[in-house]
Structure formats: C-alpha cells, structure tokens
Amino acid sequence: xxxxxxxxxxxxxxxxxxxxxxxxxxxxxxxxxxxxxxxxxxxxxxxxxxxxxxxxxxxxxxxxxxxxxxxxxxxxxxxxxxxxxxxxxxxxxxxxxxxxxxxxxxxxxxxxxxxxxxxxxxxxxxxxxxxxxxxxxxxxxxxxxxxxxxxxxxxxxxxxxxxxxxxxxxxxxxxxxxxxxxxxxxxxxxxxxxxxxxxxxxxxxxxxxxxxxxxxxxxxxxxxxxxxxxxxxxxxxxxxxxxxxxxxxxxxxxxxxxxxxxxxxxxxxxxxxxxxxxxxxxxxxxxxxxxxxxxxxxxxxxxxxxxxxxxxxxxxxxxxxxxxxxxxxxxxxxxxxxxxxxxxxxxxxxxxxxxxxxxxxxxxxxxxxxxxxxxxxxxxxxxxxxxxxxxxxxxxxxxxxxxxxxxxxxxxxxxxxxxxxxxxxxxxxxxxxxxxxxxxxxxxxxxxxxxxxxxxxxxxxxxxxxxxxxxxxxxxxxxxxxxx
Amino acid sequence: xxxxxxxxxxxxxxxxxxxxxxxxxxxxxxxxxxxxxxxxxxxxxxxxxxxxxxxxxxxxxxxxxxxxxxxxxxxxxxxxxxxxxxxxxxxxxxxxxxxxxxxxxxxxxxxxxxxxxxxxxxxxxxxxxxxxxxxxxxxxxxxxxxxxxxxxxxxxxxxxxxxxxxxxxxxxxxxxxxxxxxxxxxxxxxxxxxxxxxxxxxxxxxxxxxxxxxxxxxxxxxxxxxxxxxxxxxxxxxxxxxxxxxxxxxxx
Numbered sequence: 167x168x169x170x171x172x173x174x175x176x177x178x179x180x181x182x183x184x185x186x187x188x189x190x191x192x193x194x195x196x197x198x199x200x201x202x203x204x205x206x207x208x209x210x211x212x213x214x215x216x217x218x219x220x221x222x223x224x225x226x227x228x229x230x231x232x233x234x235x236x237x238x239x240x241x242x243x244x245x246x247x248x249x250x251x252x253x254x255x256x257x258x259x260x261x262x263x264x265x266x267x268x269x270x271x272x273x274x275x276x277x278x279x280x281x282x283x284x285x286x287x288x289x290x291x292x293x294x295x296x297x298x299x300x301x302x303x304x305x306x307x308x309x310x311x312x313x314x315x316x317x318x319x320x321x322x323x324x325x326x327x328x329x330x331x332x333x334x335x336x337x338x339x340x341x342x343x344x345x346x347x348x349x350x351x352x353x354x355x356x357x358x359x360x361x362x363x364x365x366x367x368x369x370x371x372x373x374x375x376x377x378x379x380x381x382x383x384x385x386x387x388x389x390x391x392x393x394x395x396x397x398x399x400x401x402x403x404x405x406x407x408x409x410x411x412x413x414x415x416x417x418x419x420x421x422x423x424x425x426x427x428x429x430x431x432x433x434x435x436x437x438x439x440x441x442x443x444x445x446x447x448x449x450x451x452x453x454x455x456x457x458x459x460x461x462x463x464x465x466x467x468x469x470x471x472x473x474x475x476x477x478x479x480x481x482x483x484x485x486x487x488x489x490x491x492x493x494x495x496x497x498x499x500x501x502x503x504x505x506x507x508x509x510x511x512x513x514x515x516x517x518x519x520x521x522x523x524x525x526x527x528x529x530x531x532x533x534x535x536x537x538x539x540x541x542x543x544x545x546x547x548x549x550x551x552x553x554x555x556x557x558x559x560x561x562x563x564x565x566x567x568x569x570x571x572x573x574x575x576x577x578x579x580x581x582x583x584x585x586x587x588x589x590x591x592x593x594x595x596x597x598x599x600x601x602x603x604x605x606x607x608x609x610x611x612x613x614x615x616x617x618x619x620x621x622x623x624x625x626x627x628x629x630x631x632x633x634x635x636x637x638x639x640x641x642x643x644x645x646x647x648x649x650x
Numbered sequence: 651x652x653x654x655x656x657x658x659x660x661x662x663x664x665x666x667x668x669x670x671x672x673x674x675x676x677x678x679x680x681x682x683x684x685x686x687x688x689x690x691x692x693x694x695x696x697x698x699x700x701x702x703x704x705x706x707x708x709x710x711x712x713x714x715x716x717x718x719x720x721x722x723x724x725x726x727x728x729x730x731x732x733x734x735x736x737x738x739x740x741x742x743x744x745x746x747x748x749x750x751x752x753x754x755x756x757x758x759x760x761x762x763x764x765x766x767x768x769x770x771x772x773x774x775x776x777x778x779x780x781x782x783x784x785x786x787x788x789x790x791x792x793x794x795x796x797x798x799x800x801x802x803x804x805x806x807x808x809x810x811x812x813x814x815x816x817x818x819x820x821x822x823x824x825x826x827x828x829x830x831x832x833x834x835x836x837x838x839x840x841x842x843x844x845x846x847x848x849x850x851x852x853x854x855x856x857x858x859x860x861x862x863x864x865x866x867x868x869x870x871x872x873x874x875x876x877x878x879x880x881x882x883x884x885x886x887x888x889x890x891x892x893x894x895x896x897x898x899x900x901x902x
Contacts, residue, residue: 597706598740598742599742599744601702601704601705601726602741602742602744603744604703604725604730605702605726605727605729605730605735605736605738606730606755606759606812606816607727607756607759607760607763607816608727608755608756608759609727609759610727612727612755612759616747616752616755617747619747620744620745620746620747620795620796621745621746622746623746623747624746
C-alpha cells in the first residue's frame with residue numbers, strides 16, 4: 167500500500183502542472199477523460215500506482231506513437247479510427263453491469279449455452295456481478311498456492327509491477343520494443359493491465375496457466391499486456407482468452423504479448439479469440455490489432471503459438487518467433503475464420519538468427535459469407551543461421567461464392583545452407599461433400615462443422631484437450647448460417 | 651403390407667434444365683431386391699439423386715412415397731435419418747475427418763432422430779467390431795480420414811460398411827460395381843448379400859449385368875430415356891446382355 171502512495175507522490179512531483187488539469191480531481195473516477203495526450207498516460211499510470219520508471223517508459227512510447235502512422239500494408243479495409251474519441255482507461259464499475267441473467271441479451275446467453283458453458287460462468291462472462299461463490303474464484307486461489315510452492319509467479323501485470331519490479335523491468339519491451347509498430351507503441355503508452363508469469367529454472371508448470379481463471383481481470387480491457395518468462399529448462403503452457411464471445415463495447419483492442427524462453431525452456435501459448443465479430447452487415451465488432459512475439463533467447467529453446475481466431479470484425483495479428491539460440495524451435499499453428507463481413511490479416515514471422523534453428527508454420531484460413539482472410543507470413547533466415555529449416559503449410563477453405571482467401575508469404579533467406587519449404591492449397595466445401603454428409607443423416611450445419619473441423623485438425627490437435635473441444639464447438643457456432 | 655418405396659409417374663430434371671426422368675413408376679416391397687439397368691443418359695443418376703434429395707434437381711410431376719410418407723417433402727438429412735441410404739458411385743473424400751468419427755456422427759444423427767441416447771466412442775467401437783466381422787473388413791479403414799487415399803474397392807467397401815452400420819430400410823446402390831476388380835466386386839457383393847433382410851429393400855442401379863451375377867435381384871427394370879421400358883425377373887438381365895439396351899428402348 168505504501169508503495170502506491172509513494173508512487174502517487176512521485177508522479178505528482180514529476181508531472182507538475184499538467185497533473186493539475188489532467189487528473190487530480192479525477193483520480194477517484196472510474197474513467198480517464200476522453201482523448202489521448204500525455205495527461206491520459208499520466209492518469210493511467212497514477213491510477214495504477216506505477217513507479218516513475220514505468221511512467222517514463224509509457225511517456226516515451228507515447229511520444230514515439232505520436233510520430234507514427236497506422237500501418238496500411240495489410241489487406242484490410244478499416245474505417246478511420248478516432249484515437250482522440252476513445253476512452254483509454256475504464257475500471258469496472260461495481261454494480262453498473264446487469265444485476266442478473268434476466269437483464270442479459272438472450273442471444274448472447276443462447277450462444278453460451280451452445281458452447282456448453284456452465285451457468286455460473288455464463289453469468290460472469292455476460293458481466294453480471296457474481297458473488298464469491300463463483301467457482302473460478304476459489305479455483306484461482308487453489309491454483310495460486312500450488313504454483314507458489316514451485317516458485318512460479320502468475321499474477322496480473324499490475325501486481326507484477328508492484329511485487330516483482332526487477333523482472334518486469336528486465337523483460338518489459340525486450341521482445342516487442344514500444345516503437346516496434348503503431349499499435350505496440352499505443353499499447354505501451356496506455357496499457358491498462360494484463361498477465362505476468364515467470365517460471366523458475368528447471369520447473370515444469372504443473373497446470374495450464376489461463377486467463378480463463380481471471381475473467382474479471384480480463385475485462386480490464388482494450389490494451390492488455392502479457393509478459394511470460396520461462397527460465398532455463400522451464401516449461402509452461404499458457405491459454406489465453408475465453409472461449410465465450412465477449413460482447414465488448416470497445417472498438418479497439420490492441421494487446422501486446424511478449425514471451426521469453428531461455429536455454430532449453432519451452433513455452434506453448436494457445437489462444438482462442440472470440441471477440442464480438444460485428445453483425446451480418448458489418449456493424450460493430452472489435453478491431454483486434456495485436457502484437458505477439460516470442461524470443462527463444464537460449465539454445466534449444468522452443469516457442470509454439472497456437473491460435474484459433476473466430477471473432478473480431480478485424481484481426482491484425484502475427485504471432486512471431488525470434489529464434490536466437492542455436493537449435494531453437496518456433497512453431498505457429500493457426501485457424502482463422504472470417505464469416506459475414508469479418509476481415510482477418512494474420513500469420514507469423516519466423517526470424518532465424520541462430521544455427522540449426524527450425525520453424526514450422528501451419529495456417530488454416532476459412533472464409534465464409536463476405537469474409538476476407540489473408541495469410542501473411544515472413545520466413546527470414548539471417549546469415550549466421552546455418553542449417554536453418556522451415557516448413558510452411560498454408561491452406562484456405564472457401565464456403566460460398568462471396569468470400570475471399572489470400573496468401574502473402576515472404577521468404578528472405580541469407581544463408582545458403584537453409585532449407586525452406588512452402589506448401590499452399592485452396593479448396594471449397596463442395597456440394598458433393600455436403601450431400602454425402604447429409605445422406606448419412608447430418609444436417610447441413612453439422613456437415614459444415616464436421617468438414618471444417620477436419621480441415622483444421624492439424625491445428626486443433628495442438629490445443630490442450632479441453633480447449634480443443636471448446637474450439638470445435640466455437641467453429642460450428644461461428645459458421646452458423648454460412649451455407650444455403 | 652406397406653410398400654417401402656412407391657414411385658408414381660415421376661418426372662424430374664436438373665433445375666431449369668430439360669426433363670430427364672419422364673414418368674417412372676415403381677413399387678418396392680420389404681425384402682425385395684430390385685435392379686434398375688440402363689445405358690448412359692437413361693436417367694439412372696437423376697433418379698437416385700431425386701430419391702436422396704440432392705440439391706439442384708426438381709420434380710415436375712409425380713410422387714414418391716416412402717413407408718407411407720411423402721419422401722419428397724423431406725430434406726436430404728431427414729430422409730437419411732428415416733432410413734434411406736445411398737451407396738454413392740463416387741464417395742467423396744473428407745480430409746481430416748476420421749472414418750470412425752464420421753460413422754459415429756452419422757449413427758448418432760439417426761439415433762437423435764429416433765429419440766434414442768447417443769453412442770459414446772466405446773459403444774460405437776463395439777458395434778463396429780461386430781459388423782466388421784460380418785463383412786470381412788479389416789479395421790485399418792476406420793483410422794483413416796473418410797475415403798482419403800482409399801482405393802476404388804476400399805471406397806465401395808466402406809459404403810457397404812456404413813450401410814451395415816446404419817441399417818437402412820431402403821438402400822440404393824448407385825453403380826456399386828463400377829471401378830471394382832473381380833475380387834473387390836465379390837467382397838462388396840458378399841457384404842450386400844449379408845445385408846439382405848426381410849424388412850429391408852435394396853435398389854441397385856447399374857450399367858452392367860455382371861453385378862447381378864453376385865447379387866441376385868428379385869426384379870429387373872430397364873430404364874431408357876427416362877422411362878422404365880421393361881420389367882421382369884432376373885432372366886431379363888440375361889436377355890438384355892444378349893440383345894443390348896437398344897432393343898428395349900424401342901419396345902416402349
């Protein structure tokens with residue numbers, strides 16, 4: 167507690183006059199004043215009781231961001247975003263949400279039901295204030311004790327800043343520097359909260375770490391920051407996101423995820439993203455601009471990204487690996503679905519720096535309705551990466567006649583001993599396949615779901631078991647009404 | 651006795667196209683095996699497509715009654731759940747979908763339709779093992795993706811295996827003999843013969859007489875230019891073999 171009071175004093179001292187107008191009277195308020203300027207950044211930092219170095223870090227990022235423009239190279243058509251019109255900090259207001267499930271949009275509840283989410287959790291997802299009996303809360307506590315025994319740190323980003331400042335300071339921005347791109351700079355300036363995990367040397371994390379158990383914190387928002395460190399020989403599997411659709415009024419979601427794997431460490435990072443995709447006409451929906459990158463800092467380190475992207479109006483996301491250590495391994499398994507008017511431009515970057523580094527890319531894009539789906543990938547092999555190998559497989563599935571699939575692979579090889587393979591296919595769900603399934607008694611929707619799940623199998627099998635089951639259901643829900 | 655299938659004066663075509671089936675009438679009773687033979691373009695495929703409810707076809711006149719119900723009023727999946735089975739001429743591949751998983755999905759679709767509890771993986775496997783034995787099929791097919799990389803014989807055998815599992819009331823075998831060598835033909839035919847049942851009707855659609863050497867039909871019909879121009883017992887097939895389709899085409 168004293169830390170945050172000290173910090174506030176420091177911030178006050180450091181920010182001088184601007185502070186007076188910016189947030190001194192607002193400090194107890196739940197929302198930052200609309201707009202984005204240095205005061206907003208200071209407001210957020212103070213609100214979170216951050217140390218001076220972090221405020222400085224944010225401000226540097228903010229100044230950098232001001233000099234940048236939003237990227238326009240993606241295959242996305244994006245309405246101009248009014249960055250000044252948004253609110254950049256909004257704490258959950260106690261009692262402001264729906265009081266009971268009766269007040270929640272029945273459509274939303276129907277979707278939860280289809281996904282087989284237990285009633286108690288449905289309530290939490292829909293934003294109903296849930297009392298402490300809620301299972302996940304106690305589960306989370308139990309988890310924390312087990313993890314602490316092994317020396318594993320798993321907490322909110324804010325808590326990590328307070329409790330483990332040295333670790334945060336050492337690694338924050340070391341994989342995704344604030345100035346990396348427009349959205350990472352924005353995130354670095356205004357991030358609200360997120361997750362932090364540290365696995366000590368030689369420790370194998372005994373359970374999947376998941377934001378699922380921190381639903382309330384996940385609500386914190388548009389600009390999450392995740393930092394995950396696996397020390398030498400450590401192993402962790404991390405699950406991100408909820409498999410339930412979160413209807414979020416926020417339009418812009420710009421997260422940053424940084425992974426660091428030291429020597430012989432392994433990180434498996436799985437995402438199921440199902441933010442609100444907008445309606446059939448493309449109204450509403452999340453703009454999902456996410457920067458995810460992992461660094462294999464030590465020899466034989468391994469980072470594997472698995473993502474199932476079914477939500478968001480726009481997805482702009484390239485989970486990448488920097489293969490620095492010799493013999494380090496990067497993997498990327500992706501399923502991206504675009505239905506209705508959704509657009510996705512997603513893929514990966516595998517940067518081979520160390521010798522005998524290996525990477526595997528398996529991307530499955532599914533387009534339906536008027537969806538547009540682009541795979542964009544970069545395989546870069548630097549001069550010292552002797553014996554580097556990459557295998558890329560990139561498959562697109564089209565449903566209907568009004569959608570699109572695009573593949574944009576970049577390959578940049580600077581060492582003669584590298585071996586790069588790229589395979590790509592585009593296919594359609596044929597009428598014959600549908601008839602075959604229907605003739606065996608499956609409805610059209612069951613048939614589509616079966617065929618799509620088969621198409622995605624190589625990716626889904628990379629997901630932890632229970633996540634894979636939910637992802638399968640999610641694919642079916644996402645594609646409802648896509649045929650006929 | 652209620653007929654399993656009753657086709658009356660059926661006229662059908664590809665949607666918007668010219669008429670291909672031009673007034674077919676046929677009654678199939680439980681336990682019977684009918685063979686419908688005819689040259690290319692006689693309307694055999696259109697007939698089977700219309701019976702299973704394939705999209706893109708329209709019925710312009712006539713009716714089809716299945717166990718007393720209007721078959722044409724049902725969707726493709728409903729027909730399947732009600733016990734109509736088509737062994738496809740060209741079974742399609744479904745990559746990434748395990749054959750066993752597919753089979754269970756199909757079985758459970760039918761069970762849901764009847765209001766019965768669904769089978770779990772273990773129960774399904776048990777049922778499968780029994781049928782495999784009956785049909786003399788190895789279990790290697792089960793682990794592979796549906797029809798992916800199957801030989802012609804394996805695909806057809808898999809169709810008959812599905813038929814055995816789904817236990818239809820009406821099985822339509824569409825050119826089941828095409829693309830099979832003698833050994834495969836024998837194996838598939840043996841499978842079908844074991845599935846003959848007093849409560850089940852089988853309609854074989856075929857080009858060639860040779861299938862009928864292995865699966866003996868009770869009735870043979872000659873389809874020519876969209877009409878059944880001759881019907882008889884299995885001796886009709888032999889006659890056809892001698893004189894060719896042309897002679898029958900004119901007989902009508």
